[in-house]
Amino acid sequence: MASNHEEQLINMITMYEKDLIRMCFIYLRDMSLAQDAAQETFIKAYKSMDAFRGDSSEKTWLMRIAINVCKDMRKNVWYRFVDHRISLEDVHEASPAYAQPSIENIALSTEIMKLPRKYMEVILLHCFQNMKVKEIAEVLEISSPAVSLRLNKARKKLQLALEGGVEDEA
Numbered sequence: 001m002a003s004n005h006e007e008q009l010i011n012m013i014t015m016y017e018k019d020l021i022r023m024c025f026i027y028l029r030d031m032s033l034a035q036d037a038a039q040e041t042f043i044k045a046y047k048s049m050d051a052f053r054g055d056s057s058e059k060t061w062l063m064r065i066a067i068n069v070c071k072d073m074r075k076n077v078w079y080r081f082v083d084h085r086i087s088l089e090d091v092h093e094a095s096p097a098y099a100q101p102s103i104e105n106i107a108l109s110t111e112i113m114k115l116p117r118k119y120m121e122v123i124l125l126h127c128f129q130n131m132k133v134k135e136i137a138e139v140l141e142i143s144s145p146a147v148s149l150r151l152n153k154a155r156k157k158l159q160l161a162l163e164g165g166v167e168d169e170a
Helices: 004-028 031-047 058-075 077-081 088-094 103-114 117-128 133-140 144-163
Strands: none
Touching: 004 031, 004 058, 004 103, 004 117, 031 058, 058 133, 103 117, 103 144, 117 133, 117 144, 133 144
């Protein structure tokens, strides 16, 4: 018979596994690493379920854990020796579920992966995870105004990249 924690873990996996893998893939640029990161996220969540106070949503809590796991994975020495180039098929696999893959969706996902880490994080959480500014601030442990500023800058960078413009450094 499954314990309450085991049932809660199964529910979290059912509800959030695809979202976590998608976010981790774009963060790490490698599907097997993303799957490992998602698995590690659920293990850490299971081990710390008693410490979860419910101050944020379950999804916000899991995303915070996942981002920290991804950051830790990127810090490992072996990470820099892995080829992080990805194919267009890989980008589409990590994109939100679209009826048909389109050049625009693939281009957007590719440009998101090229963003500096702090901008990529807010775009991933806002656009791919449908999180609000307050939730993103909780996940990233930064202020809501900082999230808003990063979102605006990220949108501008994406717009410039997708329209083929050149960013003004002023």
